[in-house]
Amino acid sequence: MKLKWAYLAILTGIAGLLAGCEPLLVLNPKGPQAETTANVIWLSIITMSFIVVVVLVMLTVILFKYRASKQDPDYEPPHIEGNKYVEGIIVTIPILIVAFLSVVSTISTHQVESPPEGYAEDEPVVIYASSSNWKWHFSYPEQDIETVNYVFIPTNQNVEFRLYSHGTISSFWIPQLAGQKYAMADMTNYLNVVAEEPGEYMGRNSNFNGEGFAENEFTVTALAPSEFDSWVEDIHNTADPLTEEKFEELLEPGHLGQMTFNGTHQEFKPAPEGENSPHDHGGSSDSEEEGEHHHH
Amino acid sequence: MDFFDRFTIPPHDDPMLYASIVAIGLVSIAIVLGVTYFKKWGYLWSEWLTTVDHKRIGIMYIISALLMLFRGGADAVMMRLQTAVPDNSFLDAQHYNEVFTTHGVVMIFFMAMAFIIGMMNFVVPLQIGARDVAFPRLNALSFWLYFAGAMLFNISFVVGGSPDAGWTNYYPLAGTEFSEHVGVNYYNWALQISGIGTLMTGINFIATIMKMRAPGMTLMKMPMFTWSALITNLIIVFAFPVLTIALLMGTLDRQFFTNFFTTGDGGMDMMWANLFWIWGHPEVYILILPAFGIYSQIIATFSQRNLYGYKSMVASMVIISLLSFMVWVHHFFTMGQGAVANSIFSITTMAIAVPTGIKIFNWLLTMWKGKIRFTTPMMYSVAFIPLFTIGGVTGVMLAIASADYQYHNTMFLVAHFHNVIIPGVVFAMIAGLIYYWPKMFGFLLNERIGKWAFWNIVIGFCLSFFPMYITGLNGQARRMYTYSEASGFGPLSMVSFFGALLLAIGFVLIVYNVYYSFRYAPRNVGDDPWNARSLEWATHNPVPEYNFAITPNVNSSEAFWDYKKNGHDLFKGEIKDIHMPNNSGWSIIFAGIFFVFAFCFVFHVWVGVIIAFAGIIGCLLYRSFEKDDGHHIHKEEIEETEKKFGGAK
Numbered sequence: 001m002k003l004k005w006a007y008l009a010i011l012t013g014i015a016g017l018l019a020g021c022e023p024l025l026v027l028n029p030k031g032p033q034a035e036t037t038a039n040v041i042w043l044s045i046i047t048m049s050f051i052v053v054v055v056l057v058m059l060t061v062i063l064f065k066y067r068a069s070k071q072d073p074d075y076e077p078p079h080i081e082g083n084k085y086v087e088g089i090i091v092t093i094p095i096l097i098v099a100f101l102s103v104v105s106t107i108s109t110h111q112v113e114s115p116p117e118g119y120a121e122d123e124p125v126v127i128y129a130s131s132s133n134w135k136w137h138f139s140y141p142e143q144d145i146e147t148v149n150y151v152f153i154p155t156n157q158n159v160e161f162r163l164y165s166h167g168t169i170s171s172f173w174i175p176q177l178a179g180q181k182y183a184m185a186d187m188t189n190y191l192n193v194v195a196e197e198p199g200e201y202m203g204r205n206s207n208f209n210g211e212g213f214a215e216n217e218f219t220v221t222a223l224a225p226s227e228f229d230s231w232v233e234d235i236h237n238t239a240d241p242l243t244e245e246k247f248e249e250l251l252e253p254g255h256l257g258q259m260t261f262n263g264t265h266q267e268f269k270p271a272p273e274g275e276n277s278p279h280d281h282g283g284s285s286d287s288e289e290e291g292e293h294h295h296h
Numbered sequence: 297m298d299f300f301d302r303f304t305i306p307p308h309d310d311p312m313l314y315a316s317i318v319a320i321g322l323v324s325i326a327i328v329l330g331v332t333y334f335k336k337w338g339y340l341w342s343e344w345l346t347t348v349d350h351k352r353i354g355i356m357y358i359i360s361a362l363l364m365l366f367r368g369g370a371d372a373v374m375m376r377l378q379t380a381v382p383d384n385s386f387l388d389a390q391h392y393n394e395v396f397t398t399h400g401v402v403m404i405f406f407m408a409m410a411f412i413i414g415m416m417n418f419v420v421p422l423q424i425g426a427r428d429v430a431f432p433r434l435n436a437l438s439f440w441l442y443f444a445g446a447m448l449f450n451i452s453f454v455v456g457g458s459p460d461a462g463w464t465n466y467y468p469l470a471g472t473e474f475s476e477h478v479g480v481n482y483y484n485w486a487l488q489i490s491g492i493g494t495l496m497t498g499i500n501f502i503a504t505i506m507k508m509r510a511p512g513m514t515l516m517k518m519p520m521f522t523w524s525a526l527i528t529n530l531i532i533v534f535a536f537p538v539l540t541i542a543l544l545m546g547t548l549d550r551q552f553f554t555n556f557f558t559t560g561d562g563g564m565d566m567m568w569a570n571l572f573w574i575w576g577h578p579e580v581y582i583l584i585l586p587a588f589g590i591y592s593q594i595i596a597t598f599s600q601r602n603l604y605g606y607k608s609m610v611a612s613m614v615i616i617s618l619l620s621f622m623v624w625v626h627h628f629f630t631m632g633q634g635a636v637a638n639s640i641f642s643i644t645t646m647a648i649a650v651p652t653g654i655k656i657f658n659w660l661l662t663m664w665k666g667k668i669r670f671t672t673p674m675m676y677s678v679a680f681i682p683l684f685t686i687g688g689v690t691g692v693m694l695a696i697a698s699a700d701y702q703y704h705n706t707m708f709l710v711a712h713f714h715n716v717i718i719p720g721v722v723f724a725m726i727a728g729l730i731y732y733w734p735k736m737f738g739f740l741l742n743e744r745i746g747k748w749a750f751w752n753i754v755i756g757f758c759l760s761f762f763p764m765y766i767t768g769l770n771g772q773a774r775r776m777y778t779y780s781e782a783s784g785f786g787p788l789s790m791v792s793f794f795g796a797l798l799l800a801i802g803f804v805l806i807v808y809n810v811y812y813s814f815r816y817a818p819r820n821v822g823d824d825p826w827n828a829r830s831l832e833w834a835t836h837n838p839v840p841e842y843n844f845a846i847t848p849n850v851n852s853s854e855a856f857w858d859y860k861k862n863g864h865d866l867f868k869g870e871i872k873d874i875h876m877p878n879n880s881g882w883s884i885i886f887a888g889i890f891f892v893f894a895f896c897f898v899f900h901v902w903v904g905v906i907i908a909f910a911g912i913i914g915c916l917l918y919r920s921f922e923k924d925d926g927h928h929i930h931k932e933e934i935e936e937t938e939k940k941f942g943g944a945k
Contacts, residue, residue, distance in 0.1 A: 022784065025771040026702045040699045041769075048689035051653075055685045058660050063678065066599070067668045077666045082605040086661065087654070091608075094653040098646045101696060105646070106639040108698035113635040133474070163632075168469045169565060171630055171705055175771040179701020182631050184566065185468065185559035189632035206705035206773040208462050209469055211389045214776040278562065 134212030195222035357414025392777035400463025425510025440887030445490025467557035498532030524589025587724030599666030612651030687715030708768025756798025
C-alpha cells in the first residue's frame with residue numbers, strides 16, 4: 001500500500017509546486033487565442049482528472065479488498081468470463097467523454113485557426129516572420145521596415161503572421177499570445193495573433209533545427225497603436241536600408257542579436273506564397289483557397 | 297591519407313568523448329580476453345552464435361536490449377545532468393544534439409523493439425505449444441541483422457560522428473545541406489538493416505501463430521500475449537515497408553543527389569515527416585501491444601483469476617491496430633493543414649482512448665474478486681495501471697488540436713510519451729523478464745532486491761517526468777541543450793535529474809539481482825513457481841530444447857490451469873522422435889556481410905560496397921541450393937531428459 005501513498009505524495013507535491021510558482025506561461029494568456037487554448041487545457045485537465053481519480057479509487061479499493069494476505073487461504077477466486085452490462089458501461093463512458101472532447105477540439109481548433117472574434121472585420125496588420133539558422137526575420141510590408149529577432153505589434157489589433165523558413169523547419173511560438181505553427185521553406189503558414197495587454201512576451205522557435213536551437217528566441221513587444229506608429233516613424237528616420245547583399249549576410253548561420261532596417265527582403269526574396277510557392281504547380285486553386293481560408 | 301579522413305569524428309573538445317572511446321575499447325578487449333581465457337569460443341559459436349532455437353534467440357535479443365538500455369540510459373543521464381542547472385556547460389550544443397538523437401534511436405529501435413521481439417521469441421512458441429517458429433533460420437537472420445544494425449549505429453559515436461538531427465530525423469535538417477557529416481548516413485543504414493530484420497520477424501511470427509498452434513487451440517483460445525504478438529506482427533508487416541522506403545529516399549537524397557526531401561528542385565521536406573509518422577505511429581502500438589499482452593498474463597496469474605473480458609481484450613487490440621494507421625497527422629498538427637484536417641485527426645486520435653480504456657478496466661476487473669499476490673512482476677503491473685492512465689489521459693489532452701499548438705515540441709510532450717513508454721513498455725518488459733526468468737534459466741530472481749529496484753524505478757520515473765509536464769506548460773521547448781536562469785526551469789529540471797539518478801540505480805539493481813540470484817538463488821523451483829495459468833508453464837524450467845515432449849492438446853486459453861484444477865488431459869499420446877532444425881553459421885555470416893555493406897555505404901567506399909554486395913548475393917545463392925533436412929531427437933534421449941525433470945509432461 002506504500003505505492004498509493006507514494007503516488008499521493010508526489011501528486012500533492014506537484015500540486016504544491018504548481019500553486020507556489022508564478023503562473024505558467026501557457027496558462028497565463030494575454031490574448032484571445034492563447035486564452036482559448038488555456039481554457040481548453042483547463043477543461044481537459046479537469047475532465048481527465050476525473051478519469052484518473054476513478055481508476056485510482058477502483059485500483060485502491062480492489063488492492064485493499066482482494067489482496068491475498070487478507071483472505072482465507074482456502075479462498076478460490078471465481079471464474080468470470082465477462083458481463084455485457086459491465087463491459088457496456090466501460091465502453092459507453094469513454095465514448096461519451098471522447099465525444100465531448102471531440103466537440104471541444106473541433107470548435108476550439110476552428111477558433112484558433114481564424115482571426116479572433118471581434119477582430120475579424122478589420123484589416124489585419126501583416127508581418128512576415130521567416131526563420132533562418134538561428135534567427136527570426138520580421139518584414140512589415142505595409143510599414144516597409146524589417147527587424148531581426150524582435151517584433152513590435154500594436155495591441156488590440158489582429159496581427160497576421162505569415163510564416164516561412166529560409167531552410168530548416170522551425171516553429172513560431174509565442175506561448176502567451178497563441179499556439180505555435182511551423183515555418184517551412186516551401187509554403188507559407190498563417191497565424192493570427194492579438195495581444196490585449198501591452199507588454200513584452202517571450203517568443204521562440206520550438207522545433208529543433210540544429211546547433212543554435214536553444215538560443216533561437218525573439219521578443220514580442222505589444223504597445224498601444226499610437227506608440228506603434230511612432231516606433232515605425234522612428235525607424236524610417238534612423239535605420240539603414242536593407243540591401244540584398246546585407247540580407248544574404250544575415251542568412252549565414254549564427255546568432256545576430258536584434259537589428260532594424262528600412263525596407264524588407266520581400267522585394268528581392270519574396271515569401272513562398274501564391275505564385276512564389278514551389279508547390280503551386282500553376283492552374284491549381286491551392287493558393288486562392290489558402291488565402292480565402294485565412295482571410296475570412 | 298585523404299581516404300582515412302572520413303573516418304575521423306568531427307572536432308570535439310569534449311573529454312567525455314575520448315573517455316567513451318577508451319571505455320568501448322577496454323570493454324571489447326575484456327570480452328575477447330575473457331572468452332578466450334575461459335576457452336568458451338567453441339561453446340559460444342556452437343550453442344549461441346549459430347543457434348536457430350527460438351528460446352536462445354529470444355534470450356540474445358533480451359541481452360542486447362539490456363545492453364542498449366544502458367547505452368540509451370547513459371545518454372539520458374547525461375542529458376538530465378546537462379540540463380539540471382541553467383547555463384550548464386557539461387555538454388556543448390553539438391554533443392547534446394548527438395546524445396538526444398542517439399538516446400531516442402537506441403531506446404526505440406535497439407532497446408524496446410529488441411525487448412518485445414525477444415519476449416515474443418521466447419514466449420510465443422511455448423504459448424502455442426510449437427517446437428520453434430515457422431522459419432527458424434530466418435529468425436536467426438532477423439536477430440543478426442538487428443544486431444548488425446545496432447552495432448553499426450553504436451560505432452558512429454567513435455567512427456565518423458553520430459547523427460544529430462533528432463530520432464525523428466526531419467529533413468531538411470537531416471539533409472546534406474544542414475548535416476554534412478556521415479551521422480545521418482549511419483541513421484539510414486543502421487535502421488535499414490535492422491528494419492529488414494524486423495520485417496522478417498513480422499512475417500515469421502504471423503506464419504508461426506497462424507499455422508503452428510497446438511491441436512485444439514483455436515484463435516479465440518490463444519493466450520492473450522500470443523494474441524498481442526499476432527496483432528503486433530501484422531502491424532509490423534504493414535508499417536515497416538513505409539520506413540524502408542522513406543529511409544531509402546533519404547539515402548538517395550544524401551548520397552545520390554536526388555531531391556525527395558530537399559527544399560528546392562521540387563523536393564518536399566514535409567513528406568519525410570509524413571512518411572516517418574505513417575510508420576512511426578503504428579510503431580508506438582507495435583511497442584505497447586506486446587506490453588499489454590504481458591500485463592494480461594501477469595495480472596491474471598497473480599490475481600489467481602481468468603482474464604476478464606477476453607473477447608473485448610482481443611477486439612480492443614484489433615481496433616487499436618486499425619486506428620493506429622489513421623492518426624499520424626497528430627504528430628504535426630502545427631504544419632498548417634488547417635482546422636478541418638486537424639479536427640479529423642484529433643477525433644481519430646482520441647478514439648484510441650476508448651479501446652485502451654476498455655483494457656484498463658478489464659485488468660481492474662481481473663483483479664476484482666481475485667487473490668492478489670504482490671510479487672515483483674505484479675508490482676510493476678499494479679504500478680503500470682495508474683501511471684499509464686496518467687500517460688494516456690495526457691495523450692488525450694495532446695490530441696485536442698488547438699491545445700496541441702501549445703504542447704507541441706515542448707517538455708509536456710516529452711513527459712507524455714515517456715509516461716506511456718516507460719510504465720507501458722519498459723515496466724512490462726522488466727516484469728515479463730522476471731516472470732519468465734525461471735522458464736529461461738530454471739531459478740527465480742531475488743524478490744527483495746527486485747522490490748528495491750522496483751521502488752527506485754517507480755519513484756525515479758515520477759520524479760524524472762512529472763516535472764516536465766509543468767516546465768512544458770511554462771514554455772520549455774524540448775531538445776534545448778541549455779536554458780537561462782530567468783526562464784525558471786532550473787529547480788524542476790534538478791528534480792528531473794535526481795529522478796534520472798534513481799532510475800539508473802534501479803536498473804543497476806536489476807543487473808545486480810541477476811548476478812546475486814545466479815550465485816545464490818535455489819535451483820529447485822519446480823516447473824510452476826508462480827501458480828500460472830497458460831500453456832507455456834506446462835513444460836519444464838528451464839525449457840528443454842524441444843519445448844514439449846508430447847504436443848499438448850488444448851481446450852482453452854488457460855490450458856495449464858484447466859490441467860491443474862479441472863482435470864483436463866493436456867498430454868495425450870506418447871513420446872516419439874522429434875524433428876528439429878539444424879544450427880547454422882549462415883545467418884551470422886550473412887548479417888556480418890550486410891554490416892560491411894552498410895558500413896562501406898555510409899562512407900561512400902564503393903569498392904567495399906560492391907564486394908559486400910557480391911557476398912550478399914553469394915549467401916542468398918548458397919542458401920537457395922543448400923540441402924538441410926534438420927535432425928531428429930530420439931525417443932530415448934527425450935525420455936532421459938524428461939526423467940531428469942521428474943516425469944514426462
